[in-house]
Amino acid sequence: MSRFQKLSQTIWHCQYHIVWVPKYRYRVLHGEIAREVENLIRAFSHQLKCEIIELNVQIDHVHLLVMIPPKVSISNYMGAIKGRTAIRILNRFKKLRQKPYWGNHFWSRGYCVDTVGLDGEMIRKYVKYQEENERRDEQQGLF
Template sequence: MSRFNKLSPAIWHCKYHLVWTPKYRYKVLKAIKEELENCIQLFSEQKRCKIEVLNVQEDHVHMIIEAPPKVSISEIVGMLKGRTAIRVFGRFKQLKQRPYWGNHFWVKGYCVDTIGLDTGMIRRYVEYQEKKEKKFEK
């Protein structure tokens, strides 16, 4: 089976490694991890994107996502961050009570890297980063 997908009139293989954090990099994601994972999965599917690896840690989100070339990565990230923020603030109202949040849950920026032939190495990094961080903290 080819690693390429088909989309008329193109064949494509567009994978991205994404990382983004909550505002002030507060460690609040552990409490909302399940909801966040479900939202990210659902919203990604709506854009016909496929999540290969998703790792929600206490203070940041790591993921590898495959996206069709007709959807820009900035559009995907903007949609994911915007819609998850709305959902999180609606479901976890105690987060909105903090005066420093305002109406923004995530920082403005994000990190994105394209993935080519080194997919396996990046996949292992995303999957096992939490374990590495815990060892480092000890």
């Protein structure tokens, strides 16, 4: 089986590692909010015909390894994901809107994106196990 995907006149393998944070990097992505963010990212990615390889919602940031077809730009993908999840999260969890610093924004303005080449398996493992590694480092007093 080939690692490439097919469109009508294109074969492609466009894999990206994307990281973004809530506004002011507040540590709000836990419990029900984290589960809802993960479900929304998966649903909106599916609607855009993007395949999630790994997704890790941590308390203050999101790591995503995703395959995005070439007809969808990264900026359009992130605009849809961040915009639509923010609307849903702020509507569902009204307590977040009560804070004066949120306004109508849930996510910070930017994001980090990196293309994944032949080291995709290494990056997939990093995204999957990063939270465990951070927890272990904290217990050992490295942070």
